[in-house]
Amino acid sequence: MKIELRNVSRSFGEVQALADVSLEVREGETLGLVGPNGSGKTTLLKILVGLIPPTSGEIVVDGRVPAPAEWPRLRTRIGYMPERVSFYDNLSAAEVLSFYADLKGVSRERVGPMLERVGLSAVRDRRVGGYSKGMRQRLNLAQALLADPDLLVLDEPTSGLDPVAIREFYDFLSGIRRERAVSVIHSSHILAEIEGRIDRAAILKDGRLKAAGSLEELRSSLNIPLRLILSLRGAAGDLGAALAAEGAYDLVAGNGTIEASVSAGNKMRVMSVLMHRESEIRDLTIREPSLEEVFFGVD
Amino acid sequence: MSTRAVWAIAHKEFSDRLRSRWVLITAVGFTLFSILIAYFGTAPIGVAGFQGFSLTVLSLLSLATYFIPLLALVLGGGVMADERDRGTLDLLLACPVTPGEIVAGKYLGLALALVGATAGGFGAAGAVLVLRMGFAGIGSYVLFTGNAVLLGLVFLGFAFLLSVFIRERSKVMAVSVFLWLVLALLYDLGLIGLLILSGGRIPGGVFAGLLAANPIDLFRLLGFLAVGETKMFVGLAAVDFPPALTWPVLLGVFLSWIAAPLAIAAAAFRRRAREGFMA
Numbered sequence: 001m002k003i004e005l006r007n008v009s010r011s012f013g014e015v016q017a018l019a020d021v022s023l024e025v026r027e028g029e030t031l032g033l034v035g036p037n038g039s040g041k042t043t044l045l046k047i048l049v050g051l052i053p054p055t056s057g058e059i060v061v062d063g064r065v066p067a068p069a070e071w072p073r074l075r076t077r078i079g080y081m082p083e084r085v086s087f088y089d090n091l092s093a094a095e096v097l098s099f100y101a102d103l104k105g106v107s108r109e110r111v112g113p114m115l116e117r118v119g120l121s122a123v124r125d126r127r128v129g130g131y132s133k134g135m136r137q138r139l140n141l142a143q144a145l146l147a148d149p150d151l152l153v154l155d156e157p158t159s160g161l162d163p164v165a166i167r168e169f170y171d172f173l174s175g176i177r178r179e180r181a182v183s184v185i186h187s188s189h190i191l192a193e194i195e196g197r198i199d200r201a202a203i204l205k206d207g208r209l210k211a212a213g214s215l216e217e218l219r220s221s222l223n224i225p226l227r228l229i230l231s232l233r234g235a236a237g238d239l240g241a242a243l244a245a246e247g248a249y250d251l252v253a254g255n256g257t258i259e260a261s262v263s264a265g266n267k268m269r270v271m272s273v274l275m276h277r278e279s280e281i282r283d284l285t286i287r288e289p290s291l292e293e294v295f296f297g298v299d
Numbered sequence: 300m301s302t303r304a305v306w307a308i309a310h311k312e313f314s315d316r317l318r319s320r321w322v323l324i325t326a327v328g329f330t331l332f333s334i335l336i337a338y339f340g341t342a343p344i345g346v347a348g349f350q351g352f353s354l355t356v357l358s359l360l361s362l363a364t365y366f367i368p369l370l371a372l373v374l375g376g377g378v379m380a381d382e383r384d385r386g387t388l389d390l391l392l393a394c395p396v397t398p399g400e401i402v403a404g405k406y407l408g409l410a411l412a413l414v415g416a417t418a419g420g421f422g423a424a425g426a427v428l429v430l431r432m433g434f435a436g437i438g439s440y441v442l443f444t445g446n447a448v449l450l451g452l453v454f455l456g457f458a459f460l461l462s463v464f465i466r467e468r469s470k471v472m473a474v475s476v477f478l479w480l481v482l483a484l485l486y487d488l489g490l491i492g493l494l495i496l497s498g499g500r501i502p503g504g505v506f507a508g509l510l511a512a513n514p515i516d517l518f519r520l521l522g523f524l525a526v527g528e529t530k531m532f533v534g535l536a537a538v539d540f541p542p543a544l545t546w547p548v549l550l551g552v553f554l555s556w557i558a559a560p561l562a563i564a565a566a567a568f569r570r571r572a573r574e575g576f577m578a
Contacts, residue, residue: 049393053573068573072395080393085386088311090318102307103394143390 001062001077001150001183002027003048008057010043017043020057021209023202025151028181032194034295035204041187042083044204045155048185049080076104079144083155086136089129093120093139096128097146104147111146118142118172134165141169145176152176154186158193170197195291203298210298215291224289224297225249225261228270231283232256239280246270304396305404312408313415316374322416325370329420332362334427349428352436353526356443359421360522363447364515365483368454371413372475375458378405379568380468398572402565406459413451418444442525449553450518454479456560463568486513507543514556521549 004024010017018040025031025048033041046052047059050071058065066074087096097111115121118138123131128139137157144152158166174197176182188194194201195215202212211218218224228248232239240251240258247266252259262270274281289297316322333355340358341350349355382388391401421444429437457478458471465471490509493501501509510516524546 046389051389051392072397075393075395078393080390082386082389082393085390087385087387088315090315091311099307099311100390100394103304103391103396105301105303105395 003062003151003183004060005044005047005054006058006060008044008047008054008059010040010047010052010055016207018047018054018207021204021207022057023209023212025183025185026200027183029199030177030184030186030197032198032201032291033185033187033204034189034191034194034201034291035187036189039204040207041189041204042155043207045080045153045185045187048151049078049153050075051080076147077150079147079149079152081140081144081152081154081157083157083159085140087128087139090127092125092127093131093135093142094124096139097142100143100146106147114142114146117145119168133160134162134168137161137165137169138172141172148180150182152182152184152186154184156187156189158188158190166193191292191295192290201291201294203295205298211294215288215294218294219289220264222294222297223263223265224293225263226267226289227287228258228260228262229285229287230258230260230274230281231285232258233280233282237280239277242273242277243270246273301396301400304394304400305407308391308396308401308404309408309411312378312405313411316409316412321374322412322419325416326420326423329417330423330427332366333359333421333424336362337424337428349431351432352428352438352440355428356439356522356526359443360519363443363450363522364519367417367447367451368479368483368515369476371451371454372458372461372479373472374413375406375409375455376462376471376475377468378409378459379462380466380471383466384468392572398569399565402459402463402561402568406455406561409455410452413455414448417448417451421447439525439527443522446518446521446525446553449557450514453514453553453556453560456557456564459564460560460567463564463571482513482515487516504543510544511549511552514553517549517553517556520544521546521553524549 002024004022006022008021009019021040021044023044033044035041043052047054050059053068061074088099091099093115094111097114098108101108101111112121112124115124118141120135120138120142123135128136131139137160141154141157144154158169161169173184177184186194186198200212200214201218203210203218211222213221219226228243230239234256236253236258240253240260243258243260244251246269248260248262248270250259250261260270274284336358337349337355339347341347341354379388382391392398421440425437425440425444428440458475461471461474461478465474493509510520
C-alpha cells in the first residue's frame with residue numbers, strides 16, 4: 001500500500017498543527033516520523049488513518065484520492081496503534097481482540113494465534129485492567145495486526161516501555177516484516193531508539209516537514225560533518241595543520257589523539273592525507289552523524 | 300451498514316451492563332418498588348393492600364415518571380465520553396466501521412439493557428401481582444410496562460445527544476439532571492401557569508401540542524389511557540384529556556421522540572467524526 005500526503009495542512013482553531021506537509025510512505029518500507037512533542041506527529045498519523053481530515057491538501061492512496069465514504073473500507077488495510085489506549089478494563093485480552101476482530105470483519109479464529117504471537121496467550125483470559133503497560137502495548141499491536149494490514153501506523157509505540165520491552169517490541173515488528181511486505185510508519189521522539197530500525201526518517205518541527213529521506217540522504221543533503229578520531233603512534237606534529245589545510249575543522253589535539261570534523265565534500269581529500277601519513281596513525285575511527293545530530297542539524 | 304459491526308458493539312455494551320449487574324440491580328429495584336407501590340399506593344386514602352392493576356398502574360406512573368428518565372440519562376450519558384477518556388474512540392473510528400454504525404451499536408446495546416431491566420423488573424412484579432390479584436385488568440399493566448420501556452428509550456436518545464455534543468462526562472451529567480428537572484417538574488408547572496394566566500382559554504389543539512412536546516407528559520397520557528381515565532393531572536391540576544391525543548397519535552409522537560434525538564445524535568457524531576474529534 002502506498003500512501004501519500006500532498007501539501008497537507010491542518011489547523012485546530014488558531015493553532016496550526018501541520019503546515020504544507022508532503023510525504024509518502026512507500027510500499028514495504030519503515031518510515032520513522034521524528035519530532036519533539038507537539039510537532040504534529042500524532043495529527044499527521046491521524047490524517048493518514050483518515051481520523052482527521054486535512055484543512056487543505058490531499059491524501060493519495062495507491063495513486064488516487066479516496067472519497068470520504070471509502071475510508072471505512074480502506075481502514076481494513078490499515079492497522080493503527082494509538083499512543084495511549086487503556087482498552088476495556090473489564091474484558092480479557094481474548095475478548096478485546098474478539099471485539100476488534102468483529103469490527104474489522106475478520107474471523108475470531110485469528111485471535112488465539114495472534115495472542116500467541118504477541119506473547120499474551122498465557123494471560124488471554126485475565127482482565128486487561130490488570131495488565132502492565134508492556135502487555136497493553138502488545139495487545140495494542142495485536143489489534144493493529146489482526147486484519148493483516150498493508151500499512152501499520154504506530155504512534156509512539158514504545159512510549160513508557162522499559163528497555164527489555166522496547167527490544168522485544170522491535171524484534172516482534174522485525175519478525176512481522178520478514179514474513180510479509182507491510183509498510184510501517186511510526187513516530188518517536190527518542191531518536192536513538194529508532195536509528196537503525198527505519199528505512200527512512202521524516203523530521204517534523206512545529207508542524208512543518210523539515211526533511212525526509214534515508215539517514216544517508218539526510219546527512220548528505222544537510223551537509224552534516226562526520227567526526228574523525230585518530231589515535232597516533234607519536235606526537236601529532238604538523239598532522240593537524242595538514243588536515244586543516246584540506247578542510248578539516250574543530251580540531252582537538254589530545255594525548256596522542258586528534259579529533260576533527262570533516263564535511264562530506266572534503267572527506268576524500270582528508271582521507272588522502274591520512275593515506276599518505278599512514279605510518280603516523282595507529283587507529284582511525286569515523287563516526288557518522290547520528291539521527292540525533294541530523295535532527296538538530298535541521299533548522 | 301454492517302450488521303456484524305453494529306451487533307459487535309451492541310453485544311459489548313449489553314454484556315458490560317450484564318457483567319456489572321446493572322441490569323439485575325435495576326430490574327430487582329423495579330420489582331421491589333412496584334410491589335411496594337402496588338401495596339401501599341393507596342395508603343394516602345387510608346387503604347393498604349393490592350387494589351387491582353388499574354390503581355397499581357396509576358400509582359406506578361409517578362415512580363416511572365421520575366425514575367426511568369433519570370436512569371436512562373445516567374446509563375447513556377457517558378457513552379461517548381468514556382470511549383474518549385479510555386482512548387478507545389480513536390481505535391473504534393480507525394476500524395472499518397462508520398460513525399453511524401457506532402451510534403447504532405451503542406444505542407442498541409444500551410437499549411437492550413434498559414429494556415431488559417425495565418421489562419424484567421416490571422414483568423417480575425406483574426407476575427407477583429397476578430398471583431395476588433389474578434389476571435383481571437392486566438392489560439393496563441402490560442401497556443404501562445411497554446410505555447415505560449418507550450420512555451426509557453426516549454431519554455436514552457437524549458443521553459446520546461448530550462454525549463455527542465458535550466465532551467466531558469461530568470458536564471453531560473449536569474446537563475442531564477437539568478434536562479430531567481425541566482421535563483419532569485418545571486414543564487408542568489409552566490403549563491399550569493399558562494392555564495392560570497389564560498384563564499383556561501388555551502385552544503385544545505395548542506394544549507395537546509404542548510403536552511406532546513414533553514415525552515414525560517406523553518408517557519402520563521398513555522398511562523391514563525391504559526387505565527381508561529378521561530382526565531389527567533398536569534402538575535397538581537386535573538384537566539380534561541385533549542380529544543386529539545388518541546392512542547395512535549400518542550404512540551406516533553412517542554416513537555418520533557425516540558427517533559429524532561437519536562437521528563440528530565448520529566448525524567452530529569458523523570459530522571464530528573468527519574471533522575476529527577480534536578477540532
